[in-house]
Amino acid sequence: MIWFDDRFVPESESKVSYLDRGYCFGDGVYEVFRVYAGQVYEGAAHYERLVRSAREIKLRLPYPLEEIERIVLELIERERLRDGSVYLQITRGVAPRAHSFPPADTQPVLLVYASPAKRRVESMRGGIAAITRPDERWLRCDIKSLNLLGSVLAKQEAEEAGADDVILHRDGIVTECSASNVMIVKDGVLLTHPANRLILHGVTRAVVLRLARELGIPAEERPFSLETLRRADEAFLTSTIMEVMPIVAIDGARVGDGAPGPVTRRLQQAYEATIPASALSGGGGQ
Known part of the structure; x- marks a missing residue:
């Protein structure tokens, strides 16, 4: 199960548009969270960096930060993830390919997925x-x-x-x-x-x-x-x-x-x- 484009969906059902600016330009930001015993490690620092990265490229968050945090926690719970990582990515959205920013009302796309991982x-x-x-x-x-x-x-x-x-x-x-x-x-x-x-x-x-x-x-x-x-x-x-x-x-x-x-x-x-x-x-x- 992943969060993609406004909802939880099975991984097999996620479809990235060929016009997504993350695909065309790498126009987006990401974070990787470590999960230990079902808990996000140093979550506040990761979210602070996510907000900063988005601000530096003039990318608005698709939801309030509190809602993004809720999505991450719900995904961990749905996946029953104990030890692993959560990958979170936000792109500037889907729009006709052009180097300049798309219209201001273009909805950013949020992708979140979780993976088990052993400590090395x-x-x-x-x-x-x-x-x-x-x-x-x-x-x-x-x-x-x-x-x-x-x-x-x-x-x-x-x-x-x-x-x-x-x-x-x-x-x-x-x-x-x-x-x-x-x-x-x-x-x-x-x-x-x-x-x-x-x-x-x-x-x-x-x-x-x-x-x-x-x-x-x-x-x-x-x-x-x-x-x-x-x-x-x-x-x-x-x-x-x-x-x-x-x-x-x-x-x-x-x-x-x-x-x-x-x-x-x-x-x-x-x-x-x-x-x-x-x-x-x-x-x-x-």
Whole structure:
């Protein structure tokens, strides 16, 4: 069951118009919510970002935010989703194809669906490998828009190179990964790119920075170079689905001693403490 174009319908009955501006132009925004034990994790932060993204591209919400929240919660209940994710997308609607905005009364289209997902516990324990590539995306990465071709191509490069993800950089300054934020630890200090227009303002990123402050781990939001990345003692990415994911190899070279480091482990444990215990048992279930 999904929510599509003003009602709950079976997935097989959903039909996207070829004139939907999301299909023609990627003209829309989206959010991905993590669900633990049937509850939306950090929902307020996700909805705040959804509203901001829509405002930045001058897209009106199809319903009041409270109604969108109700739809998400009802979908979780209908699907009996315990642990997984909810994908929410809003496009500018269906209209004759033209680059300029359609008439003001064009109704935006809301799509919401839920999927079960297990936590990637094994990868969280052992770490993943990444490669580095130039960041060739547009300059408004702070907007969670549907324009993801740059990220798709970067992720595919990682797959073809036998890596799990790609760390992007602009003229040698590290920004983020294909669909997540990246952090490093050097001499006990946590470093991550500032939350400006060049990266997405990650919800999990914000949680981890808050946890670092609570744990007394020095943290700085400032640009750092590829050279600094390659000399890091620890590295990890953060995202709604990947949580706190250690990176133990970059471009074929080990990060630190090639295993998740102590700061990463402390942050993983602190993050897990914010998740309902029932979602952690057995490594996270369907």
